[in-house]
Amino acid sequence: MEVSRSDGASCGDRPGRAAWAMTVDRGPDWVFLRLDPAASPPEDDRPLAERLWEVAQTHGAHRVVVEFDHIPSIDSSLIEAITVLSLRVHDAGGLLRVCGLSEAALTRLRSSVRADQVPHFESRFEAVGAKLGVGA
Numbered sequence: 001m002e003v004s005r006s007d008g009a010s011c012g013d014r015p016g017r018a019a020w021a022m023t024v025d026r027g028p029d030w031v032f033l034r035l036d037p038a039a040s041p042p043e044d045d046r047p048l049a050e051r052l053w054e055v056a057q058t059h060g061a062h063r064v065v066v067e068f069d070h071i072p073s074i075d076s077s078l079i080e081a082i083t084v085l086s087l088r089v090h091d092a093g094g095l096l097r098v099c100g101l102s103e104a105a106l107t108r109l110r111s112s113v114r115a116d117q118v119p120h121f122e123s124r125f126e127a128v129g130a131k132l133g134v135g136a
Contacts, residue, residue, distance in 0.1 A: 062094030069100035
């Protein structure tokens with residue numbers, strides 16, 4: 001996974017897995033982590049959830065939106081990352097929401113017993129504007 005942060009730092013994913021670019025935006029109460037496919041070679045062998053959590057902590061955010069607008073499908077490693085990140089954010093008293101999943105990707109996420117309760121929204125604006133704890 002290639003992570004592009006606003007401060008210019010970057011890191012990679014484990015060999016044999018898809019590379020990801022992550023764009024980080026900060027709102028008043030939220031951090032937005034947008035994942036996009038990337039062709040960069042892997043450099044960092046830490047799990048994706050760990051890197052996402054590190055970015056959220058770096059920004060002092062307990063409310064996190066992961067955006068999947070440019071990802072047509074998700075695999076088990078992305079579902080695992082969402083699940084682990086959800087547990088970490090929840091344990092810290094925060095909120096995790098995802099947005100922009102395709103219909104097929106959302107169906108796959110909902111089929112996972114561990115990740116089926118993660119709230120999904122069409123856009124980041126819906127995710128942050130929704131009542132706390134209510135997901136689509």
